[in-house]
Amino acid sequence: MEPTLTPGEKKIIANFHDKCCFHGNDFKKHAYNYGHLVLCNAQGDITEEAWEIIYHSANGDAWWDTEQLLKQVKHAIHVFEAAHPDCVSLFVFDQSSSHASLPPDVLKAFEMNKSNGGKQCKQCDMVIPQTNPTVEHCGKLQKMTLPNGQAKGLQQVLEECGFDVHNMHAKCSPVCAWENTNCCMARLLSKQDDFTNQLSMLETVIRDAGHLCIFLPKFHCELNPIEMRVYRV
Known part of the structure; x- marks a missing residue:
């Protein structure tokens, strides 16, 4: 019918x-x-x-x-x-x-450096998700590259989202468990909705x-x- x-x-x-x-x-x-x-x-x-x-x-x-x-x-x-x-x-x-x-420019936190530039892949721009803890940043476009074309690092991307990453190391060694939330910058960024819900x-x-x-x-x-x-x- x-x-x-x-x-x-x-x-x-x-x-x-x-x-x-x-x-x-x-x-x-x-x-x-x-x-x-x-x-x-x-x-x-x-x-x-x-x-x-x-x-x-x-x-x-x-x-x-x-x-x-x-x-x-x-x-x-x-x-x-x-x-x-x-x-x-x-x-x-x-x-x-x-x-x-996933596309070549997919968001991958563990392939990013702590600082800007250097040998890291350029990733696609994204929109800061509505689940971001700093409300005033929610929904904003976040460029993943600098005006000079260099890729942004973990620290700047997280700080632009409103996270305080002072004294936080870039990545755990060996790679930390997925269940962790903020043991390192890479894990903290990888748990954000724009990184986890990529098409x-x-x-x-x-x-x-x-x-x-x-x-x-x-x-x-x-x-x-x-x-x-x-x-x-």
């Missing part, structure tokens, strides 16, 4: 993502995966589909990685929007390292396109109906 939508509401359609491998000695001539995301013409013929097939070998395609995944998802969004205009896709993924990949590249692509995504718990393939697909040989 089609939902009754009020003004401003959109129909949400779930699309489950999955991967499968076949080997040359499996003797499979055909594989039917019912219900994959496609675009059809007026006659019902498939004109475009979202799945990707790669042929991995020494001289073939590379192993599936984040770059290929993002390319596929962007294509899937295009197919979905053409096939289901004015609808929202809920992309459902299982747990995978490629699904959780993966995959989720960013989907959200920026106006769609939704969720990730299934680990080792629970029964939650993914695509795992029940039927193969014919």
Whole structure:
């Protein structure tokens, strides 16, 4: 039954993502995966589909990685929007390292120096979260680089957020436990919401396109109906 939508509401359609491998000695001539995301013409013929097939070998395609995944998802969004205009896709993924990949300029407290400059990566600018203990700083844009282009260090970033880090050392050695809160500057900064709640590249692509995504718990393939697909040989 089609939902009754009020003004401003959109129909949400779930699309489950999955991967499968076949080997040359499996003797499979055909594989039917019912219900994959496609675009059809007026006659019902498939004109475009979202799945990707790669042929991995020494001289073939590379192993599936984040770059290929993002390319596929962007294509899937295009197919979905053409096939289901004015609808929202809920992309459902299982747990995978490629699904959780963060961008190169991700915020990483333990890769920062105590002081500004030096050999440390330049990280993306961020907004001081509403959970910041110094209320007057909440919601402010915080640049992670200086006007001269150098990366800011732990001390300046924390002080700009209103933390008193006087006499606090930069990092524990060995690396402190996640359960710690303010044993060192790096741990204190890593516990802030803007550092802990960073979106993966995959989720960013989907959200920026106006769609939704969720990730299934680990080792629970029964939650993914695509795992029940039927193969014919």
